[in-house]
Amino acid sequence: DTGVSQDPRHKITKRGQNVTFRCDPISEHNRLYWYRQTLGQGPEFLTYFQNEAQLEKSRLLSDRFSAERPKGSFSTLEIQRTEQGDSAMYLCASSLEGQRGSGNEQFFGPGTRLTVL
Amino acid sequence: KNQVEQSPQSLIILEGKNCTLQCNYTVSPFSNLRWYKQDTGRGPVSLTIMTFSENTKSNGRYTATLDADTKQSSLHITASQLSDSASYICVVSYKNTGFQKLVFGTGTRLLVSP
Numbered sequence: 001d002t003g004v005s006q007d008p009r010h011k012i013t014k015r016g017q018n019v020t021f022r023c024d025p026i027s028e029h030n031r032l033y034w035y036r037q038t039l040g041q042g043p044e045f046l047t048y049f050q051n052e053a054q055l056e057k058s059r060l061l062s063d064r065f066s067a068e069r070p071k072g073s074f075s076t077l078e079i080q081r082t083e084q085g086d087s088a089m090y091l092c093a094s095s096l097e098g099q100r101g102s103g104n105e106q107f108f109g110p111g112t113r114l115t116v117l
Numbered sequence: 118k119n120q121v122e123q124s125p126q127s128l129i130i131l132e133g134k135n136c137t138l139q140c141n142y143t144v145s146p147f148s149n150l151r152w153y154k155q156d157t158g159r160g161p162v163s164l165t166i167m168t169f170s171e172n173t174k175s176n177g178r179y180t181a182t183l184d185a186d187t188k189q190s191s192l193h194i195t196a197s198q199l200s201d202s203a204s205y206i207c208v209v210s211y212k213n214t215g216f217q218k219l220v221f222g223t224g225t226r227l228l229v230s231p
Contacts, residue, residue, distance in 0.1 A: 004160070031216065042121075042206055042221025043161070055216070091160050097216070104217050105151075108160030 002026060004109035006092050012115045013082055020078045021112045025094030032075050033106060034067055035091040036060065043091050049075060050097070082116045089113050119144045121209050121222035129228045134197055138225045140190040140207030148210045148217055152181050152192045155204045155224065164192070164205075197229045 005024045013019050025032045030051050035043035046065070047057045051072035061067075064082075069075040079086055090113075093106040121142045130136050142150070149168045153161035165174045165181040167190070173182045178195045194201055204224040210217040 040223065042208075042223050043219075044221070045218065048216060050216075089158075093160075105163060105166065106219065108153075108162070110160050111158070113158065 004092055004094050004107050006090075006109040006112050008112055009110060010113050010115075012117065014117050015082060015084060017082055018078065018080045019082060019114065020076055021090055021092075021114075022074060022076050023092030023094075023109060024074045025092070026096075026107055027073075029094035029096045029107075030072070031095045031097050032069055033093040033095070034075070034077050035093065037089040037091055037111070038087075046077075079114075082114075084116045087114055087116045119209075119211065119220045121207050121220050123205075123207050123222040123225050125225060126223070127226040127228070129230055130197055132197060132199055132229050132231050135193065135195050136197060136227065138192045138194075138205050138207075138227070140192070140222055142188050142190070142207070142209045142220070142222075144188075144209040144211050144220050146211050147185065147188075148212050150181075150183055150190050151208045151210070152179070152190075153206045153208055155206055157203070161206055161208075194227075197227075199229050199231060202227060202229045 007022045033048040034046040037043040049069040064080045067077045089111040091111045092109045095106045124139045151166045152164045155161040167183045180193045183190045206224040207222040209220050
């Protein structure tokens, strides 16, 4: 499967614990995005990377959230001291920017569903 | 404020029937509009993409229309199948400081009943 993959698919944790999610983008894609989606809502942008550089962060990304893409390939999203309000689906997407004909389309992974008890 | 609104919120139709989903947006500067299908517990998958100059785009039984003057789009599903049951999300993108930012609608949840 050459699409975007995310791990784990589901995570249940207790309030106050730290969690880390992983995203593996489509291999040649240079941009990677994180979104959060709550039930009945569309995804909301959190942050994105161009290669290994984190270029923009949403105000939704509180200081308890940190994302990395150390080698410009896979990315991790860590949430520290989780709160019940963090319960959501965390979606990762990737795109190929700067190449004619790529359309800049973002391809989404299956998501990680986080439940904070 | 950049917003995308969709209607109806949910819809139930019988298998084999047609349906039309609506999307209104106030996003500027407009770059393109996509319709995504999102199965429960899965990530969104792109169905169609339209730029400013395109009025209609088809992908099998899915046909999307765009009226850039009124800032409205529709997604028409023909001869619905049980596998069409999903959320359909309208997404409008605009260029913002280096990358195309996506504005998502809240989706229309479609249930195709046998």
